[in-house]
Amino acid sequence: MIARLLAVLLFCALAASARAQTRFEELVPRLGAGFGPAAEAVQALGAQGDPRALPILRALSDGRLLRNAEGRVILDGRDAATGEAIPAEGASRINLNNRLRVVLRGAIGRLALSSPNAAERRAAADAVFRTRSAENVPLLEDALSNESIPEIRALMELALGASRLLVDDVTVQRAGIIVLGGAGTPEARALLLEARAAKPELAPDIDAAVATIDRRLAIRRAFETVFQGLSLGSVLLLAALGLAITFGVMGVINMAHGEMVMIGAYTTFMVQEALRHTAWAGWSLPLSVPAAFIVTALVGVVLERCLIRHLYGRPLETLLLTFGIGMMLQQAVRLIFGAQNREVLSPAWMQGTLLLPGGLPVTANRLWIIVFGLAVLAVTMLAIRFTRFGLEMRAVVQNRRIAATMGIRTGWVDAATFAFGSGLAGLAGVALSQIDNVSPNLGTGYIIDSFMVVVFGGVGSLVGTLVGALTLGLVNKLLEPYAGAVLAKVAVLVGIMLFIQRRPKGLFALKGRAAE
Amino acid sequence: MTLPRITRRTALAGLAGSLSLPAIHSASAQGAPIKVGVLHSLTGTMAISETALRDTVLMMVEKANSAGGIAGRRVEAVVVDPASNWPLFAEKARELLAVHKVDVTFGCWTSVSRKSVLPVFEELNGLLFYPVQYEGEEESRNIFYTGAAPNQQAIPAVEYLMGADGGEAKRIVLLGTDYVYPRTTNRILRGFLNSKGITDADIMEEYTPFGHSDWQGIVSRVKTFASQGKKTAIVSTINGDANVPFYRELGNQGIKAEDIPCVAFSVGEEELAGIDTKPLVGHLAAWNYFMSVDAPANREFISDWHTFIRNPRRVTNDPMEATLVGFKMWAQAVAQAGTTAVDAVRTAVIGQKVAAPCGFTLEMLPNHHLTKPVMIGEIQENGQFNIVWRTPAPVPAENWSRYIPENANRRR
Numbered sequence: 018m019i020a021r022l023l024a025v026l027l028f029c030a031l032a033a034s035a036r037a038q039t040r041f042e043e044l045v046p047r048l049g050a051g052f053g054p055a056a057e058a059v060q061a062l063g064a065q066g067d068p069r070a071l072p073i074l075r076a077l078s079d080g081r082l083l084r085n086a087e088g089r090v091i092l093d094g095r096d097a098a099t100g101e102a103i104p105a106e107g108a109s110r111i112n113l114n115n116r117l118r119v120v121l122r123g124a125i126g127r128l129a130l131s132s133p134n135a136a137e138r139r140a141a142a143d144a145v146f147r148t149r150s151a152e153n154v155p156l157l158e159d160a161l162s163n164e165s166i167p168e169i170r171a172l173m174e175l176a177l178g179a180s181r182l183l184v185d186d187v188t189v190q191r192a193g194i195i196v197l198g199g200a201g202t203p204e205a206r207a208l209l210l211e212a213r214a215a216k217p218e219l220a221p222d223i224d225a226a227v228a229t230i231d232r233r234l235a236i237r238r239a240f241e242t243v244f245q246g247l248s249l250g251s252v253l254l255l256a257a258l259g260l261a262i263t264f265g266v267m268g269v270i271n272m273a274h275g276e277m278v279m280i281g282a283y284t285t286f287m288v289q290e291a292l293r294h295t296a297w298a299g300w301s302l303p304l305s306v307p308a309a310f311i312v313t314a315l316v317g318v319v320l321e322r323c324l325i326r327h328l329y330g331r332p333l334e335t336l337l338l339t340f341g342i343g344m345m346l347q348q349a350v351r352l353i354f355g356a357q358n359r360e361v362l363s364p365a366w367m368q369g370t371l372l373l374p375g376g377l378p379v380t381a382n383r384l385w386i387i388v389f390g391l392a393v394l395a396v397t398m399l400a401i402r403f404t405r406f407g408l409e410m411r412a413v414v415q416n417r418r419i420a421a422t423m424g425i426r427t428g429w430v431d432a433a434t435f436a437f438g439s440g441l442a443g444l445a446g447v448a449l450s451q452i453d454n455v456s457p458n459l460g461t462g463y464i465i466d467s468f469m470v471v472v473f474g475g476v477g478s479l480v481g482t483l484v485g486a487l488t489l490g491l492v493n494k495l496l497e498p499y500a501g502a503v504l505a506k507v508a509v510l511v512g513i514m515l516f517i518q519r520r521p522k523g524l525f526a527l528k529g530r531a532a533e
Numbered sequence: 534m535t536l537p538r539i540t541r542r543t544a545l546a547g548l549a550g551s552l553s554l555p556a557i558h559s560a561s562a563q564g565a566p567i568k569v570g571v572l573h574s575l576t577g578t579m580a581i582s583e584t585a586l587r588d589t590v591l592m593m594v595e596k597a598n599s600a601g602g603i604a605g606r607r608v609e610a611v612v613v614d615p616a617s618n619w620p621l622f623a624e625k626a627r628e629l630l631a632v633h634k635v636d637v638t639f640g641c642w643t644s645v646s647r648k649s650v651l652p653v654f655e656e657l658n659g660l661l662f663y664p665v666q667y668e669g670e671e672e673s674r675n676i677f678y679t680g681a682a683p684n685q686q687a688i689p690a691v692e693y694l695m696g697a698d699g700g701e702a703k704r705i706v707l708l709g710t711d712y713v714y715p716r717t718t719n720r721i722l723r724g725f726l727n728s729k730g731i732t733d734a735d736i737m738e739e740y741t742p743f744g745h746s747d748w749q750g751i752v753s754r755v756k757t758f759a760s761q762g763k764k765t766a767i768v769s770t771i772n773g774d775a776n777v778p779f780y781r782e783l784g785n786q787g788i789k790a791e792d793i794p795c796v797a798f799s800v801g802e803e804e805l806a807g808i809d810t811k812p813l814v815g816h817l818a819a820w821n822y823f824m825s826v827d828a829p830a831n832r833e834f835i836s837d838w839h840t841f842i843r844n845p846r847r848v849t850n851d852p853m854e855a856t857l858v859g860f861k862m863w864a865q866a867v868a869q870a871g872t873t874a875v876d877a878v879r880t881a882v883i884g885q886k887v888a889a890p891c892g893f894t895l896e897m898l899p900n901h902h903l904t905k906p907v908m909i910g911e912i913q914e915n916g917q918f919n920i921v922w923r924t925p926a927p928v929p930a931e932n933w934s935r936y937i938p939e940n941a942n943r944r945r
Contacts, residue, residue, distance in 0.1 A: 203757060211763070368812075
């Protein structure tokens with residue numbers, strides 16, 4: 018009798034395993050049978066936990082999985098289900114949609130939780146967190162018991178907390194709520210509020226956890242606003258620095274300043290294209306910094322020597338002349354490069370989000386631009402204060418005739434100063450290529466802002482330019498959440514107009530004879 | 534006073550002149566070229582989008598001429614540049630109609646430029662084919678609209694986001710550039726969402742100026758808005774190159790399409806040409822044509838385009854297809870009417886059918902709009918769209934939206 022029972026059990030077990038076997042072979046071809054069936058098949062493969070599925074699902078996610086006319090799914094020249102070699106001719110790539118991507122992320126996460134590779138386990142824990150389900154709980158508990166890296170453990174605990182919210186047991190759910198409340202992220206907050214809508218009896222616990230999260234998020238938001246303000250300020254600073262020299266120091270109302278910025282951005286693009294297939298490709302952005310400075314400085318010298326120097330002391334004519342030059346430069350660039358925007362790639366270290374200590378997220382490109390802006394400012398100030406060129410420049414600005422009698426070639430100092438200001442605009446172009454479009458009109462968007470910064474900060478004062486840029490950036494970002502992007506800009510403009518009425522010389526007015 | 538003496542030579546010349554005169558006359562009637570006005574910005578902010586449309590019209594003109602012209606007459610393009618300057622559009626339209634006396638005009642991209650030329654075309658009884666999707670709420674006897682009306686783009690796209698394949702969004706962010714098209718479209722969408730039970734508390738609406746480049750604040754506000762425990766999606770009516778920094782910021786702040794999908798109404802293949810698309814894979818766009826459509830008419834369109842522009846890497850997009858459809862319908866109408874007289878052509882255009890590159894046969898309706906299939910595409914790494922959803926048949930345009938109360942009863 019017992020033997021018979023055992024035999025039946027054995028048979029059932031064999032049949033079950035055989036069924037699982039055929040199911041794998043059946044499921045794989047369904048991956049190519051349209052979005053709906055594919056999503057179900059992915060879910061089933063993830064739930065079965067068959068390690069053979071992992072490379073197939075990864076290939077699907079990376080777009081390497083093919084499907085031929087007979088409906089067979091091909092991976093690297095072999096039938097993904099059976100391993101039989103088949104030619105990939107005539108096979109087409111299996112496409113994904115968002116629903117499939119979500120399911121795929123969850124299934125790969127489940128399968129990769131026990132991977133020997135730490136990076137894969139980290140990605141898996143994050144994926145399981147985002148696609149939580151009650152069935153993940155034992156899996157995560159198992160993975161946690163084997164995990165030794167604290168950072169991944171934390172991620173897994175978070176994922177476990179999220180999945181526990183879906184278990185139909187109030188004590189387990191409470192444990193999940195506490196973990197998520199401690200995480201303090203917007204994602205955790207969303208999960209908690211979702212659970213609250215589904216389970217009203219947990220509301221008091223969830224409300225307490227959400228309140229903790231909200232306190233942390235308020236700090237984070239305040240920090241984010243300040244960071245965004247600084248970031249906008251640093252962009253304004255970069256755009257205005259060159260103008261602070263050409264307009265602030267030399268008094269040339271240079272309407273072509275924006276086009277210098279644009280030429281700097283196009284130089285960045287050219288450097289990138291020149292280095293594209295060489296070993297230096299990764300260095301194209303740092304190498305663009307000197308290249309853009311040199312190119313725009315040369316353009317500046319040519320403009321100053323050929324045109325602008327004839328109009329010194331005639332601001333209205335200079336304004337019209339430089340405005341016309343700006344339009345000509347724009348059209349020239351449009352003729353050479355076309356009306357299309359040019360794509361300047363961001364190197365990996367300028368992409369994505371960095372976490373500062375305390376879990377405060379900052380975007381990498383903005384952080385680098387703040388650093389770059391401050392560095393350019395520092396170099397400029399040092400150059401003016403401590404180099405011979407800086408000394409001569411200050412001398413010519415303060416008293417041209419006495420400077421000339423001392424043997425300074427004032428004409429060449431003018432050219433060098435204009436070139437220096439134009440070069441700084443070129444540097445701004447390098448930075449802007451990372452956050453804005455490299456198009457012929459790039460500069461026009463910044464010319465007004467640059468003049469605003471220089472006038473507000475005080476004509477002729479680099480410290481004024483720094484303070485002016487950062488103030489405008491911060492005020493803009495503080496107003497934006499309440500007034501919207503358009504009204505915030507208008508409000509800032511009105512504020513500056515009123516300020517200039519009261520203090521026509523800006524924040525840091527030059528005093529004494531040098532002011533004239 | 535002496536009478537001119539009739540010599541043999543003058544008599545012969547006079548005879549030849551009187552004989553050849555009717556021949557010359559009829560030749561000039563046949564040979565006078567049909568003039569096609571092209572009113573697209575070739576400089577300024579909109580040059581990025583509109584230059585390709587000018588080239589599309591020139592391509593169609595060249596194609597028509599190599600096929601022996603339209604109704605036996607040669608076609609000649611008159612190109613003017615309104616320079617992305619809205620009042621200049623009206624001046625240039627007047628120049629085309631009054632000075633060049635064009636028989637038809639293809640032009641405009643932004644709604645504000647179309648609104649600026651509309652009175653000119655009505656006053657001088659011109660004919661304008663407008664090839665871009667727009668907000669509707671307009672109808673002119675002098676304009677044919679070959680782009681989508683809101684019910685052919687915006688509403689189906691939002692319905693998709695709210696459906697199972699789109700992720701069942703329950704909260705919607707409406708982001709747009711600050712001008713008439715996004716504001717009207719979002720007003721229609723708000724009415725539609727309200728009718729589907731999504732309250733104003735679950736809708737966030739923000740506008741930015743043309744060419745906006747600092748998206749940090751808005752994207753982080755979207756993230757906060759999305760942390761309310763309901764699936765959130767973004768509907769973008771952002772126009773022009775402001776899209777590039779917007780998508781870059783989405784990528785940098787780690788918003789993936791799986792978490793917060795973004796569907797755009799003004800981002801096509803041409804706009805993606807300037808972006809690194811890897812972080813954007815899975816975000817969506819709704820159009821009536823994608824370059825990736827697999828249809829014989831589309832293959833012909835793409836190969837014609839590559840031959841004409843002499844660059845096999847150039848892309849095609851929806852407004853280009855709409856330009857092509859408009860041109861073909863106008864050419865068929867001229868052939869059918871046997872004249873280019875505006876009033877005759879206007880009646881002949883209605884009911885014209887064209888097998889379009891989108892893979893369907895489109896028809897011009899009496900409301901001057903087209904029937905169009907609706908397609909939703911996901912951005913792929915190569916900058917093309919993978920079509921994930923499409924209507925089984927073309928949808929007739931409703932230019933007066935039922936979700937704008939004061940115009941709802943104007944629908945036919």
